[in-house]
Amino acid sequence: MNFIDFVKKYPDEASCIRHFRAVKERKGVVCKKCGNTHHYWNKTYNSHDCSKCGYRTTLRSGTVMESSKLPFQYWLYAIYLMTMTKKGISEAEVQRQLGRKHYEPIWAMMHKIRSVMGLRVDHYELEGVVELDDAFFKTHTDDEKGELTQRGRGSQRQSKVLVMAKVDPKRGRPRKNKKTSAFRYVKMVVIPDSSAKTMNKTVSARTSSSSVIKSDGWHDFNKIKEISSKHIKKIVPPKEASKVLPWVHTMISNAKRNFLGVNHKIKDVYLQNYLDEFCYKTNRRYFGKDLFERPMIAAVEDTWYGKARYNCG
Ligand SMILES: [Zn+2]
Incomplete structure (x- = not known):
């Protein structure tokens, strides 16, 4: 539309x-x-x-809009702007477009919409061949007084994210300088640490037990074989990792470029919401107008509310 x-x-x-x-x-x-x-x-x-x-x-009762005082029109317009812009849109831009004086309600609304998208991303598990790697995203934390870092305070940190990309092998002869697999879906999850236990728990919750996991074989992923029927690991120097896991690396750089261009500074506790939006839109890149309709439907479903993990007050 x-x-x-x-x-x-x-x-x-x-x-x-x-x-x-x-x-x-x-x-x-x-x-x-x-x-x-x-x-x-x-x-x-x-x-x-x-x-x-x-x-x-x-x-609004029981839906993502419960306890919001914003007009329904704002919700609909925000969902439209968030889903139909290819690179996404910042809270400040939506606030400007809606002509709203206060930033916070718009900010909270958009995070709630992102969490609805996150529930959709969680809905299915990845199967078949799954590329797996971790990445660091630059985020900001509150300063000691709990001030938002959008005003330049607080400290920077690197948040660790586990990235899984389902790929399909391409048929036919491989072509020079072209990827040998086709990208299907991606999931990105913020993880608190890189212990084998955390890795395995995160991966097994999002991939089918029959899937083939491909990693670059660094120590973090040593115990993946405990949860996957097949683990292909290829130990290569970090510079060449993008050859072994081409799609995971493409997705990581797309997400980073997106966040840098649109959202600038992201607070660590909200990073998952931004990742959810990115994955939601990437996985539904061929959905056309459904890209807008689906979160709309999810937004009025009264079953989602208790399960939501959004982190926006
Ligand atoms: Zn009744």
């Missing part, structure tokens, strides 16, 4: 409410009190009122 069509379809708050309502009704509304599935729409409160007991379920 291009911008002209989007604005035509959702010109105001009422049209956005209609859309969120339609998405929610398509999934079905269940009364929390009596389990009834038949509801009347209450226009005054934007809620589904139970036809049996009168219990009111608001459109």
